[in-house]
Structures are given as C-alpha cells and as structure tokens.
Amino acid sequence: MTEQNGRVALISGATSGIGLAVARLLGTAGHKVFIGARNAEKVTETVKQLQSEGIDADGSTLDVRSTDSARAFVQAAVDRFGTVDILVNNAGRSGGGVTADIAEDLWDDVIDTNLNSVFRLTSAVLNTGGLRHKGWGRIINIASTAGKQGVVLGAPYSASKHGVVGFTKALGNELAPTGITVNAVCPGYVETPMAQRVRAGYAAAYDVTEDAILEKFQAKIPLGRYSTPQEVAGLVGYLASDTAASITSQALNVCGGLGNF
Numbered sequence: 163m164t165e166q167n168g169r170v171a172l173i174s175g176a177t178s179g180i181g182l183a184v185a186r187l188l189g190t191a192g193h194k195v196f197i198g199a200r201n202a203e204k205v206t207e208t209v210k211q212l213q214s215e216g217i218d219a220d221g222s223t224l225d226v227r228s229t230d231s232a233r234a235f236v237q238a239a240v241d242r243f244g245t246v247d248i249l250v251n252n253a254g255r256s257g258g259g260v261t262a263d264i265a266e267d268l269w270d271d272v273i274d275t276n277l278n279s280v281f282r283l284t285s286a287v288l289n290t291g292g293l294r295h296k297g298w299g300r301i302i303n304i305a306s307t308a309g310k311q312g313v314v315l316g317a318p319y320s321a322s323k324h325g326v327v328g329f330t331k332a333l334g335n336e337l338a339p340t341g342i343t344v345n346a347v348c349p350g351y352v353e354t355p356m357a358q359r360v361r362a363g364y365a366a367a368y369d370v371t372e373d374a375i376l377e378k379f380q381a382k383i384p385l386g387r388y389s390t391p392q393e394v395a396g397l398v399g400y401l402a403s404d405t406a407a408s409i410t411s412q413a414l415n416v417c418g419g420l421g422n423f
C-alpha cells in the first residue's frame with residue numbers, strides 16, 4: 163500500500179517528551195505538523211527546531227483545559243495548513259496522593275487536563291477542523307497503562323486515563339464506518355520530564371531517594387527499563403498510517419511488558 167504523506171496532523175503537548183517525539187516522527191514522515199502547549203516560548207522554540215530539521219511545522223499556544231483555546235488552536239491550524247486529518251491528544255499531567263487527602267481542585271485539574279481535554283479537542287477537530295466531513299482520519303489518544311489498571315497514589319490520574327480508554331472505544335465504534343479510526347496508545351514508564359516529576363513525588367511520599375524509586379519501578383518492568391518517547395511515537399506513527407486502517411477502538415500498550423492486558 164502506498165502511504166499518503168502531506169496530511170495535516172495536530173499534536174497537543176508537543177513541546178516535550180512523547181508529544182515532541184510524535185511531532186518529529188509524523189513530520190519526518192512528510193506530514194504537516196501543528197503543535198500546541200501552554201508555554202508560548204517553548205512552542206516557538208520547538209517549531210523552530212522542527213523546521214530546522216526540515217519538517218513542515220507550525221504551532222500556537224494551547225491550554226487543553228479551555229474550550230475557547232482548543233477551538234482557537236484548531237482554527238489556527240486550519241488557517242495555516244488546511245483541514246485536519248490526524249489528531250494526537252497527548253497533553254497531560256500527573257497528579258495524585260493519598261486519596262483521602264486529595265483536594266477537589268487537584269482532582270478537577272487532572273480530570274480536566276487528561277480527560278475532558280480529549281473530548282474538547284476531538285470535538286473541535288471534528289467540527290472546526292472539518293474532520294467529520296472526511297472519509298479518512300486518525301484520532302490517537304495518549305492514555306497510559308494506568309488507564310487499564312489502578313495506580314497506587316494515582317487515583318485521579320488512573321481515573322482520567324480509564325476515561326480516555328472508554329472514550330476511545332466508544333468513539334472508535336461510532337466513527338468506524340466513516341474511515342476515521344480512533345485508538346489509544348498506553349505507555350507504561352517512559353523517560354520524560356513528567357516521569358522525573360512522578361519519581362520525585364513518590365520519593366517524597368515514601369521518604370526515600372529518587373534513585374530508590376527508579377530501581378523499584380524498573381524492577382516491575384519485564385524489559386528492565388523505561389520505554390523511550392521514540393518507541394511510543396513509533397506506534398503512533400503506525401496507527402496514523404494507511405496500513406492501520408483496520409485498527410480502531412483499541413488501547414495498545416508500549417510498556418516493556420509492564421501491562422499484560
């Protein structure tokens with residue numbers, strides 16, 4: 163099958179970690195990539211970096227917790243590159259603690275950033291981005307293995323990512339006849355700035371060093387190490403391809419064997 167390139171791909175949270183690796187991979191495959199995150203300077207810097215690598219990239223600020231921001235982001239992408247073909251809902255945050263001590267605003271922010279955002283940006287892409295009128299499309303949601311199993315001290319995070327997996331399955335079934343596939347990619351432990359923050363959080367909660375937490379986490383992973391952002395991006399790239407047309411409503415792990423489900 164000849165793969166078509168030059169599609170318009172939107173990636174949220176692409177100034178760091180997994181999102182940046184996804185933008186680079188899709189851009190290198192010949193797609194036009196439009197990226198967003200809250201920090202305007204980092205968006206500008208990342209766009210420049212991707213362009214210097216020969217990628218047709220642009221971007222604007224985006225806060226996935228705001229419907230107005232999501233719509234403005236998608237409109238800016240349409241103005242720059244045309245209607246949207248591929249959406250990667252990647253922006254997310256960690257967050258948790260002893261559940262009885264979790265403040266409601268932390269709970270709300272984790273759910274808003276990780277789950278409501280996926281509905282919000284998907285809706286904006288289907289409508290403002292014109293995707294609902296197309297016969298080909300890809301929506302790829304970066305969930306987590308925490309979207310399939312409970313993570314201790316991570317109740318809001320786990321709940322949000324289970325929600326993302328549920329949304330993915332329902333929308334995938336709904337859109338299946340249209341040629342638009344909807345899938346979730348579920349990373350396990352991936353070495354990114356977020357992973358470092360998570361280790362620091364557990365080290366504080368258990369009063370041990372971050373190295374001790376790293377060792378404990380690595381011991382849980384059959385492969386014995388964290389996955390890389392590039393390894394996660396590789397699956398996103400495959401799901402975005404024409405060949406992946408029959409894969410929809412799935413939640414697929416990239417986790418070194420951590421999840422067996």
Ligand SMILES: NC(=O)c1ccc[n+]([C@@H]2O[C@H](COP(=O)([O-])OP(=O)(O)OC[C@H]3O[C@@H](n4cnc5c(N)ncnc54)[C@H](OP(=O)(O)O)[C@@H]3O)[C@@H](O)[C@H]2O)c1
Pocket residue numbers: 174175176177178179180181198199200201204224225226227252253254255256275304305306307348349350351352353354355356357
């Ligand atoms: N790393 C892991 O071990 C791991 C495992 C499983 C799943 N995941 C998931 O993978 C995704 C990416 O994680 P990562 O590890 O690559 O994180 P990261 O390095 O912290 O990057 C997060 C990105 O999202 C952006 N972002 C955060 N909040 C945002 C908001 N409200 N609106 C728009 N952009 C926002 C950040 O930029 P700004 O701060 O400038 O907005 C940044 O570009 C997340 O959904 C995460 O839950 C990660």
